Amino acid sequence: MAMAIRVFLILLLFLSSTNLGYSLYEDQVGLMDWHQQYIGKVKHALFHTQKTGRKRVLVSTEENVVASLDLRHGEIFWRHVLGTDDVVDGLDIALGKYVITLSSDGSILRAWNLPDGQMVWESSLQGSKASKSILYVPKNLKADKDDLILVFGKGYLHAVSGIDGEVLWKKDFAGESIEVTHIIQSADKIYVAGFFGSSKFYVYGLNADNGELLKNDHTVLPSDTFGELLSVSGDKFVVLDKIRSKIFTINIKNGEIRYKQKPISDLIKDSSGQAVILPTRLPELFALRIDSHVFIIKVTNEDDLVLVDKINNAASLSDALSISEGQHAFAFIQHESSSIHLFVKDVNDWSGDLLKESIIIDHQRGNIDKIFINNYVRTDRSYGFRALMVMEDHSLLLVQQGEIVWSREDGLASVVDVTTSELPVEKEGVSVAKVEQNLFEWLKGHVLKLKGTLMIASPEDVVAIQAMRLRSSEKSKMTRDHNGFRKLLIVLTRAGKVFALHTGDGRVVWSILLHTLRKTEVCEHPVGLNIYQWQVPHHHALDENPSILVVGRCGPSLAAPAVFSFVDAYTGKELKFLRLPHTIAQVIPLPYTDSTEQRLHLIIDINQRAYLYPRTPEAIDILQREFSNVYWYSVEADNGVVRGHALKSNCIQKVVDEYCFDFRDLWSIVFPSESEKIIATATRKSNEVVHTQAKVMTDYDVMYKYVSKNILFVANAAPKARGEIGTATPEEAWLVIYIIDTVTGRILHRMTHHGCQGPVHAVFSENWVVYHYFNLRAHRYEMSVVEVYDQSRADNKDVWKFVLGKHNLTSPMSSYYRPEITTKSQSYFFTHSVKAIEVTLTAKGITSKQLLIGTIGDQVLALDKRFLDPRRTLNPSQAEKEEGIIPLTDSLPIISQSYITHSLKVEGLRGIVTVPAKLESTSLVFAYGVDLFFTQIAPSRTYDSLTEDFSYALLLLTIVALVAAIFVTWVLSERKDLQEKWR
């Protein structure tokens, strides 16, 4: 019998383990995960609205995306995300069927098929010198029956065949050392114009057939020039002089240069501000901006300048659009307080407007950055116009007939930082959720589910069940749930806009374009840096809303002053903002909160002073209490130095500021600069929870983990091997890794990988670090794990001490005890190169860990930490096998079912964020890049909850049936008893 039970149990175990894959079933896709596709801020847009085929707009963006969008709905027809250093410089349509893109500083030219986006050809254009790159697709210019595409890049002019991308001829301009800015076509000649220095103007005339140099001419302008040269029409240019008081008009008719100059004051009376020529291309016209006014100036045939119009408060101008033979239109925008006005004017006729519309746009989208227009023929044969607008928050709008036809939140393609916030607690009487279902619906749903379980559902029912699961209102409610799956993901984008996304369905709950991160006179080039949880109320302070802190800086340099914004996490309102008098180099959230649950933050400026926020006396009190225990370290990657500091005293400066503190240097680690350069660092997450400090080995032995938050992983590479893979030989490449205690500056562990080089991606969790690098000798990527153990605790082996509680393992620990450290490490080959690496976090840290690896294919792979166990051996003993130690293999397996992104791609993947759910088994994962992806994962399966497809209806039915059966049998037996008694 025991044997039978054993067999049964083994069978049970086997059955349950077959279910243990990490993969999803097909019908589970989209239940817990969502995926959003974006393109980024549009740089160029081309409309393609021929009568046949779908109407579309082709765009290239700052995220290096080339895409074709549906003009009716704004959906993506096709999209290609080029690499991060493959910046798109030019976009055009050739032969009416190919989309031509020029990228990588004018060295890669590609043609994409217009309807489906397949690549038709690609040519790599060689060059020697970095220069401006120009893509020019001439109309009707043929060389040997080939349609030509002219490309200037890297100092060469290339003529490329539009049909197959073959380079027909090329001309070297690198030797001429002129800065080519324009390519002009006139009949079968090509003129190339540009400056040498800033005053010598050159023009070269070339034969379009073979690139033969026909003539050249140059002239020296009487003074230096300012800004870009603007082409007004085929052979005319305008440019400002150095002091921006005169306009030069240059004419290169037939390759001969003539120029005229005219002071701006002659054209425009009482002009005081600095003039700028706008890069808007208008036929025979150009736009000059002085302060907030835009002046439209016509260049006559005699190269004279005539002021045509003055537009006040013009925000943005479009390029000219040819609507019919000799008729050109262009659009501009005027901002008013609540709405914007869109004007479309005929270039040759300034008296009237072709179109004048007022549009109301959500002011959280900011001002209009760029505008592209397109025309269509109305039923009454007049012209209608649609305008594609790129907003300040990088979103994209299509406006037609005064209405916003569609909008895209493309700011979300450039997420800078992510944090999370809990949702409000569900209160009685307050209906936060609008999507509550009634009882009948609930019952209907469960009956359907029951049908599915009992396999009596018809195909329609199956479809209904799937639809019900996908749009389950439960997951998108606006209240906190018991399992902690519903949260707000708060993301900061490059445009300075903060979005709150619901984890249930990814919708935008609120968004705010931060006042402090908008371009103003005080803050010319604001940059959003990071986002922190400022106030997380729980327990006694639950009445208050949580708030977040957005940290920014007025400009890209470290010396620019800092700005703070505090945003309510529930409503998305800016609570207050601060323009700080000091700079910002680092933000250190301290592990202390005040009575209102505001977290204390130390802001370190570039002069190594610390400023305490919030600026309240209470915060000072809290800090004073922990004064001697607060340390700070800085990593100077350029100098190869890691320094440790401690708080010293209040700042010594003229104005007394009790919230400002000076530091004293405690220690420094100087890496030898001739052999090591810092390339990567990693620390533990401040919110990571570790369940236990002991690790139990197979033979009941115990190893004590060295669990410390004050620990830093530094990876250094040989100076020669800092570049791309392949630039250094294995002999001159090495990788040195350090594990450093950041309080005492003690090096806990140091290891050298010979013949290896970066890029290094590392993740630190609990007592281990995993890092990824390239092994030049093996020509493969490797991943290594280092586990750190506290040897000084290892002699705590007496059971009686624990029984009686006479051990000091949980008493507070100081780094100054200098515990003895041992490490275990192991390296494994890994097939992929890696874009990001992260580890799952759970609420209590009991669940086993998975590494989340953002692969080069823009997918996220979940890899069990068990595979990166330094204790793996070739032949594990029975006990080790039972413990779950996998036999040693030289490479880490990539199981295709363990891609948590399943069939999707997170294009341009840049980061992965994990957040613990309240349910211990589950971790929430958010991956961002050009696309956004969110899912829940359970590294050890959901051992603490019933599965989502558990049929409560079936359970209920069973219970009801049982109760009924009991009742019936009871009645029957009573009756029988009675009969017996009568007998």
Add this chain to the structure above:
Amino acid sequence: MDKGKGVMGSGGRRWGVDFSDNSTSRDIPDPPGFSRASLDQDDSTLSRQKKDAESNWKAQKAWEVAQAPLKNLLMMGFMMWMAGSTVHLFSIGITFSALWQPISALQSVGKIFEPYKDNKVELLGPKLLFIALNLGGLALGVWKLNSLGLLPTHTSDWVSSLSPAQEVEFSGGGLNLG
């Protein structure tokens, strides 16, 4: 011990046949070799004899009851061997029953030996044996528990949920914000 209880109900004997009564068969000559003299004793000796027999019988029964756990012990041993050394429902059930039986038996030692209580019967010996055997059973159960790894006899059993020590110092920082 169940058998003992069955025979010796708590009220003692209900009926009996007294074979020593010889008053009715005087006429019949005694069988050859039978000496009546030995049976012809006075009442006091008769009752004392009776009592002796009873106490002997009680002592014997008490020893029997005391030895009963031995069988149990062997049976448990066999069951444990069958159950194997991995932790699952069956082995845990057996182990816990092996632990529970001796404990409950030990709790009711007095009750079990009550029917055999007699001035003349020395119950200490059987009781001690009974206790010893039950303790043996308990030891077997504990040994089984240990061999299943369910006894916290290793350090690992005490530290596996030991939360990490708090740190006195706090240190933050890193690379400068880009």
